[in-house]
Amino acid sequence: MRNTALEHTDLNAKTGIMIRESLAPDAANVMLRRTPNGAVSLQWRPESGAETVSTTSGGEDESEVDGGSLEAEWLRLCRRGDTFEAYGSSDGDDWTLLADIDTEQVAIRDEASVVDHNRDNAGARPADRTAIDERLIAQLDAGEGTYIDSQSEVGGYPDLPVRTCPISVPQSGTRAWLRAKARTVE
Numbered sequence: 001m002r003n004t005a006l007e008h009t010d011l012n013a014k015t016g017i018m019i020r021e022s023l024a025p026d027a028a029n030v031m032l033r034r035t036p037n038g039a040v041s042l043q044w045r046p047e048s049g050a051e052t053v054s055t056t057s058g059g060e061d062e063s064e065v066d067g068g069s070l071e072a073e074w075l076r077l078c079r080r081g082d083t084f085e086a087y088g089s090s091d092g093d094d095w096t097l098l099a100d101i102d103t104e105q106v107a108i109r110d111e112a113s114v115v116d117h118n119r120d121n122a123g124a125r126p127a128d129r130t131a132i133d134e135r136l137i138a139q140l141d142a143g144e145g146t147y148i149d150s151q152s153e154v155g156g157y158p159d160l161p162v163r164t165c166p167i168s169v170p171q172s173g174t175r176a177w178l179r180a181k182a183r184t185v186e
Contacts, residue, residue, distance in 0.1 A: 004073050059101075070088050
């Protein structure tokens with residue numbers, strides 16, 4: 001990933017690549033981050049609800065570079081076996097290892113559970129899966145297929161019937177109403 005600029009909107013402003021256990025705000029995660037001043041470092045939350053540490057704060061001993069960060073526009077975060085590896089590059093060709101941490105240090109879903117989740121939730125909604133969705137799921141199960149860069153690679157967007165219904169949103173209890181509405185749509 002390349003990032004050439006980030007506006008200094010907040011003391012903790014950052015951008016980067018993150019791998020998460022879930023979408024919960026306090027989920028375990030590992031993030032290769034870049035701050036507005038161009039410094040790149042690795043941060044991670046070992047388990048849900050735990051404090052976040054980084055190569056610049058609390059996890060300095062994991063850093064492969066002095067000071068726990070380096071200046072870079074290009075970021076690469078990958079998992080190789082039981083290790084997360086974080087790299088930075090100024091040109092996208094020459095990469096410097098910033099840190100590598102064991103996956104045991106971060107409670108992230110394993111590959112098989114991610115594949116299962118993606119298969120179970122493919123398409124806009126499982127209840128509205130099209131023939132294209134079903135074909136892609138079958139390819140996933142068979143270990144076939146490639147990255148999809150454009151809808152034209154999978155036959156374009158399907159023509160789906162338009163579903164409409166009148167909605168009267170309540171003035172209070174909106175969250176509960178939305179949950180109930182979502183269940184009726186599925």
